[in-house]
Amino acid sequence: MKTVNQKAWFLVLPVLLLVGFSAVIPLMTVVNYSVQDTFGNNVFYWVGLEWFEEILHSERMHNALGRQVIFTTVIMLIEIPLGIFISLHMPKKGVWASVCLVLIALPLLIPWNVVGTIWQIFGRIDIGLLGHSLNALGIDYNYVQNATAAWITIIIMDVWHWTSLVVLLCYAGLQAIPDAYYQAAKIDQASRWNVFRYIELPKMMGVLLIASLLRFMDSFMIYTEPFVLTGGGPGNVTTFLSIDLVKMAIGQFDLGPAAAFSLIYFLTILLISWVFYTIMTNIDKREGM
Amino acid sequence: MNLSWMAWTWPTAGFFIFIALALITMTVWGIKAPQAPRVGILRIETTPGDRLFISLLGSAFICLAWLGMFGSPVYGALIVCCIYALGVFRWV
Numbered sequence: 001m002k003t004v005n006q007k008a009w010f011l012v013l014p015v016l017l018l019v020g021f022s023a024v025i026p027l028m029t030v031v032n033y034s035v036q037d038t039f040g041n042n043v044f045y046w047v048g049l050e051w052f053e054e055i056l057h058s059e060r061m062h063n064a065l066g067r068q069v070i071f072t073t074v075i076m077l078i079e080i081p082l083g084i085f086i087s088l089h090m091p092k093k094g095v096w097a098s099v100c101l102v103l104i105a106l107p108l109l110i111p112w113n114v115v116g117t118i119w120q121i122f123g124r125i126d127i128g129l130l131g132h133s134l135n136a137l138g139i140d141y142n143y144v145q146n147a148t149a150a151w152i153t154i155i156i157m158d159v160w161h162w163t164s165l166v167v168l169l170c171y172a173g174l175q176a177i178p179d180a181y182y183q184a185a186k187i188d189q190a191s192r193w194n195v196f197r198y199i200e201l202p203k204m205m206g207v208l209l210i211a212s213l214l215r216f217m218d219s220f221m222i223y224t225e226p227f228v229l230t231g232g233g234p235g236n237v238t239t240f241l242s243i244d245l246v247k248m249a250i251g252q253f254d255l256g257p258a259a260a261f262s263l264i265y266f267l268t269i270l271l272i273s274w275v276f277y278t279i280m281t282n283i284d285k286r287e288g289m
Numbered sequence: 290m291n292l293s294w295m296a297w298t299w300p301t302a303g304f305f306i307f308i309a310l311a312l313i314t315m316t317v318w319g320i321k322a323p324q325a326p327r328v329g330i331l332r333i334e335t336t337p338g339d340r341l342f343i344s345l346l347g348s349a350f351i352c353l354a355w356l357g358m359f360g361s362p363v364y365g366a367l368i369v370c371c372i373y374a375l376g377v378f379r380w381v
Contacts (some may be wrong), residue, residue: 028305031301031304033300034298035301036296042294049356053356053361056357193331267350271346274323274342
């Protein structure tokens with residue numbers, strides 16, 4: 001008779017405690033703050049769901065959400081195809097494969113606020129190589145005053161920082177394809193496009209979904225890099241959700257509205273991540289059949 | 290232990306007790322009557338735990354949509370949430 005021992009679940013206990021202290025208790029506190037108002041000194045007044053109503057109808061929140069959705073969509077539309085393209089053209093074997101991998105991985109090793117600082121200096125019109133050169137060429141580029149320039153700089157910065165992740169994941173997916181597939185394609189005289197469409201892309205689907213999920217979550221929660229680069233400006237044109245949330249919670253000390261904002265933000269990310277996760281696990285199961 | 294920094298209220302405590310009870314009930318139910326995962330109308334494989342998660346997450350959005358459209362109180366939304374959760378457990 002087969003016996004089942006459930007004692008292994010005790011091994012999960014340390015993780016549960018850690019998650020309890022670092023995530024569940026703070027989240028409970030945020031829920032508590034979201035239905036109350038405070039003027040400091042740890043004194044709270046019950047307001048019910050007022051902050052949620054206020055945030056849901058707040059133009060400021062709608063604008064920040066709109067900017068966030070545009071930012072995430074744009075960087076994903078650039079990073080995912082670019083990552084696939086680069087990974088397809090990287091050497092598969094030999095010294096150059098290692099050199100390329102190290103070079104590609106470099107941006108991922110740089111801390112986020114350092115990336116912001118690098119681009120902040122790089123784009124400056126007085127001493128920055130990019131800003132100064134563009135202006136010398138007669139292009140009116142100033143990310144401090146011009147909204148378009150600020151957006152372009154932030155998008156290029158994110159592409160520079162994070163395309164590497166997509167490349168590395170796709171590269172790993174490509175390396176895992178057995179040679180037999182390519183040999184069969186060669187016998188069938190398949191074109192380069194068909195090899196990509198019917199062999200490489202389906203085999204990369206799992207890692208591509210992971211890359212998309214990671215890039216979605218990271219970009220939707222982005223804070224440090226745009227904060228260091230533009231501080232949300234000029235005006236509010238690069239104020240994304242996280243930046244707006246920090247302004248509300250720490251700058252204005254509006255803990256109640258900020259807590260309601262955080263919960264709506266959290267639920268949105270949870271929903272989209274769950275959709276990605278469900279698609280991913282279903283693809284895995286279908287492949288496993 | 291002083292928990293005043295957590296700013297507890299009875300309604301929020303009740304909310305978390307409800308979630309904890311739901312999780313405990315599902316665990317006990319899972320032990321007493323284990324169920325195999327099934328594929329429902331969403332064409333995805335779900336366990337009862339998954340269906341609870343889908344019910345809770347969906348309910349949160351139903352309440353937010355209600356607040357956005359009709360404002361508080363959200364009693365109507367709670368009724369819709371219950372019907373939604375029953376539907377999820379029956380068909381998803």
